[in-house]
Amino acid sequence: MRQGSMKALYELHSWTGLLLGLVLYVVSFSGVVALFEIELGPWERGTYQPAYTDHAKAADTLYAEAEARWDEIPANFSIYLPGYYDSLISLQARGGELVLDAATGEEAGEVRDGRSRTGEVLNRLHTDLLLPLPWGRYLVGFFGFVMLLSLVSGVFLHRKMLAELFTLRLRRSVRLKWTDMHKSVGIWGLPFHFMMALTGCVLGFIGVFLLAAAFLSFRGDAGAASEAMSGAISASPGEAAQMVTPGLIVANALRAMPDLEPEQIVFDGWGRKGGLVTVYGTVPGRLIYFPAVVMQGETGQLEGIVDWSREGIGKRIYAMVTPLHYGNFGGIALKLLYAVLGLGSCLLVLSGLSVWRARPAAMASRGNRLFLAFSDGIVHGLPLATAALLLAGRLMPLAVVTSYGWMVAVLLGVLCVAILLALASASQAHRFSGITAVLLLAFPLTTLLVAGPGAFAALPILSVDILAVLLAMPLLRRALRPV
Amino acid sequence: METIASPIFVIAALAASLGGVAALAGARASSVGGARRLPLYLLSATLVAGGFYLSGRGMGWDAGIPVFLAFIMLAGFGTALARSLGERGKAARPAPLRRSAVDEVRRADGVLSLRRSAMSLLTGFLFSVAALFSLSLLLPMEPAGRAALATVLWPIVWTGITLWLFASGAVLRSHLLTLLAAFVLFGLAAISFLSGGEG
Known part of the structure; x- marks a missing residue:
């Protein structure tokens, strides 16, 4: 060149x-x-x-509870199923929401x-x-x-x-x-x-360019483009009809796609002839874009399977984008x-x-020195602010931790203080490392404080605390022996 | 907790990848002649290929290939780091006489060519959008696949064209050429869209 x-x-x-x-x-x-x-x-x-895996039973319990509490079940609603890290199951519709603990049914x-x-x-x-x-x-x-x-x-x-x-x-x-x-x-x-x-x-640009590309490739037919790109099959509901149970829908979906780990059931035209139910989930080990099984609500029979990883090369490549970025396939x-x-x-x-x-010229001008101090504040302040945010989520009052605005304020507040400290005085790196290490070492202490010693028996809780202590060690070493 | 792989395959794939990269490092560091390094290169290739196979066999190819690449990346950096730390007690050898490509380049004078950057970004963007439109109409596959593939290719086209414009010696000519190509692509897309025919 x-x-x-x-x-x-x-x-x-x-x-x-x-x-x-x-x-x-x-x-x-x-x-x-x-x-x-x-x-x-x-x-x-x-x-x-512990993980609750009987999704069919949980969906039936939730649906029965909703029928008992609500005057009428709406035609369009969703059920979010429990996973390994969360035992809650919820039914969400325009009119309201019902959340149960899948393990206890309460x-x-x-x-x-x-x-x-x-x-x-x-x-x-x-x-x-x-x-x-x-x-x-x-x-x-x-x-x-x-x-x-x-x-x-x-x-x-x-x-x-x-x-x-x-x-x-x-x-x-x-x-x-x-x-x-x-x-x-x-x-x-x-x-x-x-x-x-x-x-x-x-x-980042999917909302603009995928829509534009789909609109063009379907020659301006926005409805066909939207249906094809979302993978959803639209229902055409008719008169009232008897439906099968949500549990049967889940069971049939798992028969149609045995590797599917169901996460969400979407009901479209429920209680009507022609109503459809789509079960979305993930397939571990596969680079697959929102796999779904679509079934008839009236009979529970299979209407179609959405699996872009088994279609043409264009869809297969696109299907890899989301799982590859989020690393949620393994x-x-x-x-x-x-x-x-x-x-x-x-x-x-x-x-x-x-x-x-x-x-040699990096520290020559005031502008350069300010930029370097600012970058120090960001680089060392962000881990500190993240650790502070995680601790705040456990220790702050309920009104704060459940408010998105307050939690953003905690993160940005700590980060801004770190940046100001870095701008005020150079060579703060070891101090930031020390404070971050102390915050990380406080993780297991807060487990004791918030949840009691019994919480350490749960692997997902214990592993976070162990990881925090392991991450704190090199930071502590750096703080005590600054370069 | 969900698991997708047999641990024995994962460990074997990691060991093979690490061994393959270490053998490559050994071959490159060896002071013997090219032909005598051949067994080490062969061993490296065999182990890396073994790591690839074991990853795919143990985890399925969808997960196996990304995991294999991750193992190679970690093994490569880990080997470089281990070699560097292993030189602790040794006397510092003089730095190699070869100079890096960056050093050969005369340093920028400090003034960033922001206008040129902005021009390259914009012209490259225009071309990439034209390419996105024409690919989503003209790629020889079904419509949803065309749209999906064109969307994935679009950032690569933008990057490639922007870099070319940036590095090009004849700035005006390359920008004009790119703009002309973009208008041709927009024209092709418009003709295809209005004619309503399949790509």
């Missing part, structure tokens, strides 16, 4: 890294934590009920109302940067594109990639150390970084693998910033 082109690419790589690297760090780090939104549920609540409205919004805040930090929808989603999609630009330009710049595959000189100059680290994490993690950036960009072990690789994405951004910081 020409010298001028290399220079242009170097500039592109530099400005994407410098101007947008911090946002990519926030998106990557929050994504790592948000991966475990469901798994953190029992720890946040301080209670855990109403759980109060328990549900008292749940913290921590997971939602972390999830929305990753998907929308806490900005209003849909603009936040588009912005994060744009950052996915910026990451793609940065990755591909980095590949072109690093022409000795194969020769330096195992080069990592940690005991030389600071700049060489970070340069090698940046290259090594970049090269070895390239497939993951690329996949995450691409799928993130697609998911259980908790795969999520842990994703978390490690996601931290690699954070390290890629941080090492890039450190290379820039190690330049």
Whole structure:
């Protein structure tokens, strides 16, 4: 490649890294934590009920309870089934909601109302940067594109990639150390970084471009486009008719798709001739886009199976996007693998910033020094704010933890304090590490305080506490022995 | 807790991937001649292929391929890190004389070419949208598949064109060429849409 082109690419790589690297760090780090939104549920609540797997029986119990309480069951409603980390089952319709504990059959409205919004805040930090929808989603999609630009330009710049595959000189100059680290994490993690950036960009803009593409490819037939892309089959309900039980629907869905782990049942035209019921779920081990089984409500007979992974190449590739991005196709072990690789994405951004910081000219101007202090605040403040948010979700009053606005205020408040401290005085990194470590070490103490020692018997709660202590150790070491 | 794999296959796949990457590192670090390194390269290829097979066999190909790639990524970085830490007691060798590609490039003068960046982004965006529209009308597959594939390809097209525009020497010519191509694609899409025929 020409010298001028290399220079242009170097500039592109530099400005994407410098101007947008911090946002990519926030998106990557929050994504790592948000991966475990469901798994953190029992720890946040301080209670855990063993997995309830008899979905058919649970759906029947819930439906019977709704019939007994409500004057009339609406024609369109949904049932959300219990999962491994949550034993609640709920029926949601336009007119109201009924929530039961699937294991006991007792109403759980109060328990549900008292749940913290921590997971939602972390999830929305990753998907929308806490900005209003849909603009936040588009912005994060744009950052996915910026990451793609940065990755591909980095590949072109690093022409000795194969020769330096195992080069990592940690005991030389600071700049060489970070340069090698940046290259090594970049090269070895390239497939993951690329996949995450691409799928993130697609998911960010899906609301605009998939709709536009579908509208065009169906030659302007918006109804056909919407039906084909959502995979749903619309019901044409007629006069009143006797329906089968929801439990039979679930049982038949599992017969039609044995690997399906049902999560949601959508009733369309229930109680009417031609009414349809769709069972959505996941299929572990498969890259599959919202698999669903559609059945007739009147007979419980199969109407159709939606499984894009078994269709044409276009749909099959698209079906991979969501599961590949969220890592929800291989259980908790795969999520842990994703978390490690996601931290690699954070390290890629941080090492890039450190290379820039190690330049002799980096500290020359006041603007540069302010930028570096600000980046220190973000980099060290975000883990601290996340740990604080998780603790706040357990310890703060109910009115605070159930309010999305308050929980956002907790996260941003801690982050802002960290940034201000970093701007006020340089070299705060070891202090931030120390405070984060202390907060993480407080996790098991809050389990004792909130849920009592019996809670440690539940593996999903105990594993979060153990992980917090393990994560605290290197941070504590860094705090006590600052570089 | 849901599990999708036989643990023995997962452990074997991880071990094979790690062994394959370590053998590759050994071959590259070896001071012997090219032909004598061949057994190490062969061993590396065999172990990596074994890791690939074991991942797919144990977890199914949908999950197995991403997990295999994750194992290779972690094994690669882990090997580089272990080699680096292993050099603790050794005297620091002088840095290799070769210079990285980045060092060969004259450093940017500090002024970011924001106008050029913005132009490349916008022109690239326009072309990618034109490509999205024409692909969703003209790809030889059923309509939903066309729309889905075009949506996945769109960011790749945007990235590729933006980088090309950025790196191109003849800035004006490449922008004009891209804009012309975008209008041709928009025209093709419009003709196909209005004619109502299948791609």
